[in-house]
Amino acid sequence: MRQGRWLKVYSLTYLVFIYAPVLLLPIFAFNDSAIVAFPLTGFTTKWFEELWSATVMHEALWNSLYVGIATAVLSTVFGTCAARASTRFDFRGKKAAMGFIMLPLVLPEIIVAVALVVVLVQMGISLSLFAVVLGHVLICTPFSIAILSSAFNNLDLSLEEASLDLGETPFSTFFRVTLPLVAPGIVSSLLISFTISLDEFIIAFFLTGTDPTLPVYIWSQLRFTAKLPGVVSLGSLLLLASLILLLAAEYFRRRANKKAGTEGDGTGGFL
Amino acid sequence: MSAVPAEGKPLLGGRFRFWLKSEEASGFKLLSPAFLYALVMLAAPLAMVVVISFWTQELIDFDRSFTLKNYEEAWTDPIYRVLMLRSLAISGIVTVTTVILAFPIAYFVSFHVKHHKPLWILLITIPFWTSYLLRVFLWKVILGYNGVLNSGLIELGLIEEPLTFILYNATTVVITLAHAWAPFAILPIFVSLEKIDRSLLEAAEDLGDGPIQRFFRVTLPLAMPGVIAASLIVFIPTVGDYVTPRLVGGNSGLMIANIIQLQFGQASNAPLGAALALSAMVIVAAISVLIVWSSRRFTKRQAR
Numbered sequence: 299m300r301q302g303r304w305l306k307v308y309s310l311t312y313l314v315f316i317y318a319p320v321l322l323l324p325i326f327a328f329n330d331s332a333i334v335a336f337p338l339t340g341f342t343t344k345w346f347e348e349l350w351s352a353t354v355m356h357e358a359l360w361n362s363l364y365v366g367i368a369t370a371v372l373s374t375v376f377g378t379c380a381a382r383a384s385t386r387f388d389f390r391g392k393k394a395a396m397g398f399i400m401l402p403l404v405l406p407e408i409i410v411a412v413a414l415v416v417v418l419v420q421m422g423i424s425l426s427l428f429a430v431v432l433g434h435v436l437i438c439t440p441f442s443i444a445i446l447s448s449a450f451n452n453l454d455l456s457l458e459e460a461s462l463d464l465g466e467t468p469f470s471t472f473f474r475v476t477l478p479l480v481a482p483g484i485v486s487s488l489l490i491s492f493t494i495s496l497d498e499f500i501i502a503f504f505l506t507g508t509d510p511t512l513p514v515y516i517w518s519q520l521r522f523t524a525k526l527p528g529v530v531s532l533g534s535l536l537l538l539a540s541l542i543l544l545l546a547a548e549y550f551r552r553r554a555n556k557k558a559g560t561e562g563d564g565t566g567g568f569l
Numbered sequence: 570m571s572a573v574p575a576e577g578k579p580l581l582g583g584r585f586r587f588w589l590k591s592e593e594a595s596g597f598k599l600l601s602p603a604f605l606y607a608l609v610m611l612a613a614p615l616a617m618v619v620v621i622s623f624w625t626q627e628l629i630d631f632d633r634s635f636t637l638k639n640y641e642e643a644w645t646d647p648i649y650r651v652l653m654l655r656s657l658a659i660s661g662i663v664t665v666t667t668v669i670l671a672f673p674i675a676y677f678v679s680f681h682v683k684h685h686k687p688l689w690i691l692l693i694t695i696p697f698w699t700s701y702l703l704r705v706f707l708w709k710v711i712l713g714y715n716g717v718l719n720s721g722l723i724e725l726g727l728i729e730e731p732l733t734f735i736l737y738n739a740t741t742v743v744i745t746l747a748h749a750w751a752p753f754a755i756l757p758i759f760v761s762l763e764k765i766d767r768s769l770l771e772a773a774e775d776l777g778d779g780p781i782q783r784f785f786r787v788t789l790p791l792a793m794p795g796v797i798a799a800s801l802i803v804f805i806p807t808v809g810d811y812v813t814p815r816l817v818g819g820n821s822g823l824m825i826a827n828i829i830q831l832q833f834g835q836a837s838n839a840p841l842g843a844a845l846a847l848s849a850m851v852i853v854a855a856i857s858v859l860i861v862w863s864s865r866r867f868t869k870r871q872a873r
Contacts, residue, residue: 387596406809
């Protein structure tokens with residue numbers, strides 16, 4: 299298959315293009331030069347040591363963790379209810395309501411950010427990390443719904459029926475049968491929403507008051523050339539964190555599919 | 570599925586209690602938290618933006634009398650018109666390049682990869698999960714005057730002077746965006762290719778179509794929904810992108826989102842910013858509808 303070989307070469311080249319920028323992070327994070335450029339001058343860990351003592355950055359990190367955890371919990375709660383509703387029940391207006399909830403997926407983030415700023419300022423609520431959480435929940439809920447819908451779709455309804463027939467109440471059925479079966483999906487949703495929130499910039503940029511999140515902090519550093527090596531080393535740590543979170547989420551998603559006895563479609567559950 | 574309330578008109582209260590136990594009510598109750606949240610945090614704010622766009626900014630407060638002045642300014646001032654058209658042009662180019670570049674890899678994974686499809690998909694999606702801000706920043710580092718690309722090429726002796734055409738302009742914005750949105754284009758195309766019934770391809774071959782004819786007469790038309798979805802997924806958000814033009818665009822690469830942010834920030838003219846944001850949204854929505862509509866007509870004609 300000659301055609302197949304050419305396509306393979308093309309696809310591998312494309313992967314290199316996709317990964318090239320990201321691979322620069324670890325290279326320059328350990329490069330002993332204040333300028334991020336070739337030639338490489340030597341190995342150092344001093345940029346990481348600088349990060350260790352950068353107190354403003356530490357505050358930004360805590361802010362991001364707070365926002366990320368709050369966002370992950372809230373959007374997963376919303377997502378669980380909505381995914382359950384859309385996969386298990388049929389009712390009038392379901393399609394329209396679901397379409398509306400999923401709308402933030404296709405809206406430019408700047409529109410979401412602008413709308414939230416306007417309304418919060420009008421209501422006299424000061425911009426803060428809490429405001430960032432409100433915005434992040436809005437954009438993370440659709441992802442939670444997508445992940446959890448596939449978890450609920452794979453659920454065998456007869457298991458719940460059996461539990462009800464055997465005398466369990468609907469409440470205990472949910473906690474003893476349904477929840478354990480979709481638990482991996484819930485963990486995956488928590489991890490994905492956390493990762494999205496941790497990386498999100500525009501909404502945080504508009505809504506955060508005086509407390510920066512990590513991306514907003516990074517943005518403020520980009521203006522200074524001297525700070526770039528520090529940003530690169532911080533970036534490689536973030537890259538590592540994102541990768542770990544992601545692989546964990548993927549692991550749980552696959553377990554969710556396995557538990558339900560299906561293979562899944564291999565698309566990450568987002569389509 | 571939904572339970573129909575019993576006929577014979579019982580008391581209204583009884584009927585409502587009956588409805589509360591129905592499937593429909595259960596569905597409503599479960600969906601309502603997410604729905605109400607979206608209503609309060611998205612629909613209401615968007616409505617507020619619409620209202621504000623008809624107001625006038627005074628020093629710290631608004632003059633709340635109705636005016637179309639903001640829209641007049643947004644649509645007639647040459648600065649805003651240039652930025653709007655540039656945003657649409659850049660996004661259009663980004664969309665076309667990204668989708669054309671993405672198609673072959675989606676095709677490869679769908680038709681030629683036998684056992685490692687999930688692995689390929691995972692490999693394609695991983696970079697999308699790393700910070701967008703960082704990826705854009707990295708392109709700045711790569712394409713800058715003393716950047717990685719220029720310093721690397723000089724180091725290798727391939728060029729003497731730094732290349733300048735990749736510096737802080739619209740081209741840089743296109744490269745960066747095409748890179749950032751690649752996975753979004755690949756996935757929908759891949760999914761629609763996966764859905765194609767392989768026996769249709771065999772049928773086309775049996776009926777005498779060569780590989781190229783088969784591709785254009787069977788595969789491509791059937792993959793069209795994915796291509797359209799990919800185009801919209803790339804086009805809609807890139808028009809409103811803020812980070813990329815700001816970081817790598819220089820002055821000639823600035824886009825509409827930058828000026829919108831300016832109105833809400835330093836220029837503190839929220840009504841004008843709102844009018845600009847809404848105008849952009851309406852234009853993008855109109856173009857998207859046009860794309861979907863014309864593709865439907867195209868596929869219908871193909872089917873005939």
